[in-house]
Each structure stands twice: as structure tokens, then as C-alpha cells.
Amino acid sequence: MIKLNNKTYTCPVDVTLSFIGGKWKILILSHLNIFNDRGFSEIRDNLPGISEKMLVQQLKELERDQLIEKKVLSLKPYRVQYNITPTGKSLSPLFEFLSEYGINYLKEHGIDYMKDQQLYK
Amino acid sequence: MIKLNNKTYTCPVDVTLSFIGGKWKILILSHLNIFNDRGFSEIRDNLPGISEKMLVQQLKELERDQLIEKKVLSLKPYRVQYNITPTGKSLSPLFEFLSEYGINYLKEHGIDYMKDQQLYK
DNA sequence: CGCCGGGCTTACTTTTTGGTAAGTTATTGC
DNA sequence: GCAATAACTTACCAAAAAGTAAGCCCGGCG
Numbered sequence: 001m002i003k004l005n006n007k008t009y010t011c012p013v014d015v016t017l018s019f020i021g022g023k024w025k026i027l028i029l030s031h032l033n034i035f036n037d038r039g040f041s042e043i044r045d046n047l048p049g050i051s052e053k054m055l056v057q058q059l060k061e062l063e064r065d066q067l068i069e070k071k072v073l074s075l076k077p078y079r080v081q082y083n084i085t086p087t088g089k090s091l092s093p094l095f096e097f098l099s100e101y102g103i104n105y106l107k108e109h110g111i112d113y114m115k116d117q118q119l120y121k
Numbered sequence: 122m123i124k125l126n127n128k129t130y131t132c133p134v135d136v137t138l139s140f141i142g143g144k145w146k147i148l149i150l151s152h153l154n155i156f157n158d159r160g161f162s163e164i165r166d167n168l169p170g171i172s173e174k175m176l177v178q179q180l181k182e183l184e185r186d187q188l189i190e191k192k193v194l195s196l197k198p199y200r201v202q203y204n205i206t207p208t209g210k211s212l213s214p215l216f217e218f219l220s221e222y223g224i225n226y227l228k229e230h231g232i233d234y235m236k237d238q239q240l241y242k
Numbered sequence: 243c244g245c246c247g248g249g250c251t252t253a254c255t256t257t258t259t260g261g262t263a264a265g266t267t268a269t270t271g272c
Numbered sequence: 273g274c275a276a277t278a279a280c281t282t283a284c285c286a287a288a289a290a291g292t293a294a295g296c297c298c299g300g301c302g
Contacts (some may be wrong), residue, residue: 013220016222023135049131101211
């Protein structure tokens, strides 16, 4: 067992998954891996089905873990921009693999995913 | 949204994670990626903290998804052996990456994981 | 004979995760 | 002046994942 920040992990894999686990983080990171300077609603609108509550939550955790960063553009009308960090980018082989594997699996089951997938691939 | 076997997925990544998500599957697969012909309790004893209920459940799902296979050696005293399948093995770059990333992260935070890690690395 | 180990099953509870929906502040556009 | 948009916050609720603990069948061992 590994102890880190008051949490316990069974192994290093567990540690990595603590950053990117959950239903949306990998999708958010994949999106920010392709697009720069994204606003909150731009991200939201490209994640079919996510609730704002979830998005806020995941963005906060990703920021805390330094995989993404948030720039506040203005306060009076509150406007922000999100970008992936180098640390976040270093995970991109993972996203690639997970996505390729999924696409391949779908193909073998008669589902072609390539169309309309410029986003969160 | 992708529909497959009465379930919906947001993207291919989601599909892949449906096979290997959860707290224990990757650890089980990593273990079987290294060791052949493992009995139930051999696996259990190398997964610190897993309950038998969880192990049974995860093994069943991994078998159903054809990432591992189970040989029944004898019925009267019930004895079995688990092995990873080629499909399961094809995921090993993923385990490697997740593990390396975790180990590296731990190193940067002053925790050295290498010792006593012939198992579930 | 009684206990131990292997490979489970079952019932019950807790924790974690995710979803719904409404409300907030402030600006732009008609 | 009213609606829409951006970027959230809050409260409440349901479902899914995981944990706890006990029990079962069978054979080997002392």
C-alpha cells in the first residue's frame, strides 16, 4: 500500500488512475489536447451529456492535479480559458491507446466511429 | 453516443474503459500478464486488500470479456487456473504506461516504489 | 475427528459517483 | 426592458461500486 496525501493506493497504476479516473476526465483532456484556449461552455458543448456540475467538478480536480490550467480573462463579466499543461499532454499516448483500442473494438462489432469525430476522439 | 449491448457510451475511450475500469481489473491483468496458471488464492494473496467477493466478480467479468480464461483442473476438489488471453495481452502497453507514469509521479514526490515489486507492478 | 485451504456464494451496508434542477451575477443584443 | 449567454453554485436524490462478514462444499492432514 502506498500512502500519499492522506489517501492509500494499492499500486502505481492506482495512483495514475486517481488523476484520470472517472467518466469525463479523459474526454476533457482529449478535447483540450486538440483545442487551445477553450471557454467553459465550449468544452461543455463538446461533451455530449455532461452536466455543468460534473464539468465544474472535473475541471477543478484536473486543475488541482496540474493537468490543465485556467486563465481568468475578466472578472466583471466572468470569462475564463482552459488549456492543457505539459503534464497533461504527457498523458496523450494513453488517450491515443484507449481511443484506438475502443475504435478497433467497435469496428470488429460492426460500428464505424470515424464519421463526425473531429472532437473528443 | 454509441450504443452497444443495451449500454450507451460517450466515446471509444468509454468503451475501452468498460473492460478495464474499476479498482482491480488492471491489477489482476497485470498480475496475469506476468504469471501463468494462477489459482484463485494465488491471485488473491498478491492483491493486497481485495475481498474475495470483488475478486470473483472481476474475474468473471474479465472472463466474459475474454481478457482472461479459466481452466477447471478438477471438480471434486474444485481447482482452477487463470491465464491471460491474447486479447488481454494486447492491452499490456496500457498497463506499462499507467504503471510507469505512477512510479514516476511517486518518485517525484519522494516515494520509491521499486523495492519488493516483482508483483502487480 | 476437527481444522485448514481452495474456490467460491450470499446477504447486507456503506461509500462513491453521477444526475436533476434551480438559482446567481453580470454583460450583450434586440 | 427582457431574454440570452457565460461561468458557475447549491441542494437534493438515485444508482453504481465497493466493503463486511458469514457460510458452503470438498478433500487432505495430523
